[in-house]
Amino acid sequence: xxxxxxxxxxxxxxxxxxxxxxxxxxxxxxxxxxxxxxxxxxxxxxxxxxxxxxxxxxxxxxxxxxxxxxxxxxxxxxxxxxxxxxxxxxxxxxxxxxxxxxxxxxxxxxxxxxxxxxxxxxxxxxxxxxxxxxxxxxxxxxxxxxxxxxxxxxxxxxxxxxxxxxxxxxxxxxxxxxxxxxxxxxxxxxxxxxxxxxxxxxxxxxxxxxxxxxxxxxxxxxxxxxxxxxxxxxxxxxxxxxxxxxxxxxxxxxxxxxxxxxxxxxxxxxxxxxxxxxxxxxxxxxxxxxxxxxxxxxxxxxxxxxxxxxxxxxxxxxxxxxxxx
Numbered sequence: 001x002x003x004x005x006x007x008x009x010x011x012x013x014x015x016x017x018x019x020x021x022x023x024x025x026x027x028x029x030x031x032x033x034x035x036x037x038x039x040x041x042x043x044x045x046x047x048x049x050x051x052x053x054x055x056x057x058x059x060x061x062x063x064x065x066x067x068x069x070x071x072x073x074x075x076x077x078x079x080x081x082x083x084x085x086x087x088x089x090x091x092x093x094x095x096x097x098x099x100x101x102x103x104x105x106x107x108x109x110x111x112x113x114x115x116x117x118x119x120x121x122x123x124x125x126x127x128x129x130x131x132x133x134x135x136x137x138x139x140x141x142x143x144x145x146x147x148x149x150x151x152x153x154x155x156x157x158x159x160x161x162x163x164x165x166x167x168x169x170x171x172x173x174x175x176x177x178x179x180x181x182x183x184x185x186x187x188x189x190x191x192x193x194x195x196x197x198x199x200x201x202x203x204x205x206x207x208x209x210x211x212x213x214x215x216x217x218x219x220x221x222x223x224x225x226x227x228x229x230x231x232x233x234x235x236x237x238x239x240x241x242x243x244x245x246x247x248x249x250x251x252x253x254x255x256x257x258x259x260x261x262x263x264x265x266x267x268x269x270x271x272x273x274x275x276x277x278x279x280x281x282x283x284x285x286x287x288x289x290x291x292x293x294x295x296x297x298x299x300x301x302x303x304x305x306x307x308x309x310x311x312x313x314x315x316x317x318x319x320x321x322x323x324x325x
């Protein structure tokens with residue numbers, strides 16, 4: 001082989017190595033089930049981002065708790081096994097505690113109020129995530145969070161006699177239940193469905209869409225008519241992974257991620273309305289909230305929101321939310 005041919009062969013090898021290095025794979029995990037609206041939108045998003053970057057930035061999603069509970073996903077992000085996660089407020093609380101201010105019970109009277117706060121605090125949250133080593137790709141939602149029960153539970157007094165579930169890593173639901181005089185049973189998300197089967201718990205919290213996606217609706221018969229909160233969510237990646245992308249690819253990733261997350265939020269809100277109608281059609285009965293219990297829930301929620309200062313978020317952050325909502 002002549003020196004010229006050797007040089008050309010070496011050049012092609014270098015070109016191949018350069019091309020291989022140019023491709024970046026971002027591995028992102030979520031507890032959202034395979035085939036759910038969350039995953040359908042994420043799959044469209046990853047195709048669009050791959051197309052817009054010429055195949056140089058690819059997203060691989062791991063749905064349905066295959067990478068574990070949200071605590072496990074956060075741990076794997078910190079060790080580099082994963083580059084991102086699409087979380088509920090529970091996972092977000094282990095990444096950026098300030099985000100919990102958006103999950104506070106009875107904080108927002110409707111979705112429009114939540115949207116107003118997210119828009120008004122966009123720069124605040126982008127900065128608070130970046131300060132902790134993460135990039136916020138977009139907000140999403142679980143939807144209006146209701147109490148679901150196997151028995152008819154019409155009052156807080158009756159609720160205190162039930163076996164009420166709280167996500168083991170969720171400081172808000174545990175604080176809210178304890179403020180109401182309820183001792184919750186803390187379990188991880190994968191344990192909930194089996195626990196409903198065995199009777200270990202008989203009251204759970206979720207949105208109509210979330211309850212159907214996880215099949216919890218097949219184990220309950222009643223639902224509190226008024227939501228206790230709006231379940232937020234968000235997708236984040238590590239800043240370490242983000243910084244490895246070229247500025248052009250960073251811009252594409254953020255722009256399209258936020259576009260698809262906005263579309264996802266709109267779809268989730270529509271689907272929660274449909275899911276509620278489906279639950280009613282399936283025979284799940286709605287329990288109205290009495291005026292006395294409404295006051296009790298509102299009072300407990302305000303107390304919990306104040307109690308999270310300063311451990312979870314500064315007073316200034318809470319004040320801004322209250323002013324903007």
